[in-house]
Amino acid sequence: MKITNSMTGKKEEFAPINKDEVKMYACGVTVYDLSHIGHARQAIVYAMMTDYFRYKGYKVTYVRNYTDVDDKIIKRANELGKNAIEFSGEQILETEKDMKDLHVTDADIKTKASEYIPQIIKFVEILIEKGDAYATEKGDVYYSVKTFKEYGKLSHRKVDELRNGVRIEVEEGKKDPVDFALWKSAKPGEIYWESPWGKGRPGWHIECSAMILNTLGETIDIHGGGRDLLFPHHENEIAQSEALTGKKLANYWSHCGLIKINGEKMSKSLGNSLSIRDALKMYNYEVIKYVLLSKHYATDMDIHDSDYKIAEEHMYYFYSTIKKMNEFIMANAGDANGKTLDNETLKNIVPKFIEVMDDDFNSALAISNLHIIFRDINNMMKTANKGNVLIVANTLAKALEDIKSVYKILGFFEQDPDEFISEMKEKYLSKLNITINEVENEITKRAEAKKNKDYETADAIRAELDKKGILLNDTKNGTTWDIKELYS
Numbered sequence: 001m002k003i004t005n006s007m008t009g010k011k012e013e014f015a016p017i018n019k020d021e022v023k024m025y026a027c028g029v030t031v032y033d034l035s036h037i038g039h040a041r042q043a044i045v046y047a048m049m050t051d052y053f054r055y056k057g058y059k060v061t062y063v064r065n066y067t068d069v070d071d072k073i074i075k076r077a078n079e080l081g082k083n084a085i086e087f088s089g090e091q092i093l094e095t096e097k098d099m100k101d102l103h104v105t106d107a108d109i110k111t112k113a114s115e116y117i118p119q120i121i122k123f124v125e126i127l128i129e130k131g132d133a134y135a136t137e138k139g140d141v142y143y144s145v146k147t148f149k150e151y152g153k154l155s156h157r158k159v160d161e162l163r164n165g166v167r168i169e170v171e172e173g174k175k176d177p178v179d180f181a182l183w184k185s186a187k188p189g190e191i192y193w194e195s196p197w198g199k200g201r202p203g204w205h206i207e208c209s210a211m212i213l214n215t216l217g218e219t220i221d222i223h224g225g226g227r228d229l230l231f232p233h234h235e236n237e238i239a240q241s242e243a244l245t246g247k248k249l250a251n252y253w254s255h256c257g258l259i260k261i262n263g264e265k266m267s268k269s270l271g272n273s274l275s276i277r278d279a280l281k282m283y284n285y286e287v288i289k290y291v292l293l294s295k296h297y298a299t300d301m302d303i304h305d306s307d308y309k310i311a312e313e314h315m316y317y318f319y320s321t322i323k324k325m326n327e328f329i330m331a332n333a334g335d336a337n338g339k340t341l342d343n344e345t346l347k348n349i350v351p352k353f354i355e356v357m358d359d360d361f362n363s364a365l366a367i368s369n370l371h372i373i374f375r376d377i378n379n380m381m382k383t384a385n386k387g388n389v390l391i392v393a394n395t396l397a398k399a400l401e402d403i404k405s406v407y408k409i410l411g412f413f414e415q416d417p418d419e420f421i422s423e424m425k426e427k428y429l430s431k432l433n434i435t436i437n438e439v440e441n442e443i444t445k446r447a448e449a450k451k452n453k454d455y456e457t458a459d460a461i462r463a464e465l466d467k468k469g470i471l472l473n474d475t476k477n478g479t480t481w482d483i484k485e486l487y488s
């Protein structure tokens, strides 16, 4: 298996520390508001990696944190007249709800900064003892960047250049502009914990170092997070942890690409930030996953509204095919003596999936393979004949089983096809301003007209529905209907 390592910038062969075991940590959400689609992508990507490693037989321990105390949280909590931890606790519940509604595989251990204060304090104390950190008179503690010779190795930056680039901020007692806070003394009205340096709270970076050490140990296999965290957050985690343990913090650094929306950077001030909750009001959760996994996890994405539309069409096509497969299998149940048709695509659903996922979790390719798979399946159903229906049915049953067995790793096909299809139909019908009843009444009228040999009326009804965006399909079991827009 190969995985991209941001430390080397290369795709590398994955070799775990302990055979058949993966220790993975991914930086989670700072909970001061509802989580957005960028958080969803990151959570979905590391859940996909976890599920795939498990599929391959690894025992995975996946840890994800919540930053539940920081400047933004304190500010927002103050505005609301709430205690910061009470407020962030509420936001964690909201995020948990959204992630559950998205059907994202949960981390095995979810940590909160506020629950690791003693471990954080201990960590900082050792860094001070070792000479890698210093406390100021005011009660702040800073990491002394110049003591860590390898600082900048992840982001490939040089400390001297950083020093020149840093704004001179008035921070009492800070010895070097590149030093960063491990512990912040409390301002009046701020939440605090008692510490050897007085009342205060942890800086942001130290929580991850302390949580990793206390949940997974000194060196982990994979450390993940959004690319925006690479510098300074991950660089600082490395400095803190490696100064403390003298060991490598992570063997593989993995970074998930960032998201733009309709060509613009997602930001609160632009008003284009899409919360997971709002996305779920508009789109089925598997449609959202389709969009987010349709590009390789490490690439940045520019998501346009049309991408959700396309994902809906594709998911609708997949589910409609699954429904047809189920019907075909039911109608042609019989003994095929275990025989299947010799089709290269369908024989290789599982090996192909493994091939692309082994190559740095290429979900984008796995999804495009799915189009080839369903195309072949539709062709096979169309060309089935009396002589081979039992074998075709057997081939389809095997293919469906294979599809479900691996594509569940992307979170696909968890739903009942009928339910998914009607949800889509209802959504698109409401846009067309017509109800299911109205469509079905028209179809009944048309059938009666045809029975009375009034083909003019029958054709007029078909044309009228077509104009409204409804497609009719006459089969030997009657007329079915569909939505034109879902086949653009």
Ligand SMILES: [Zn+2]
Binding pocket: 026, 027, 028, 208, 233, 237
């Ligand atoms: Zn972190």
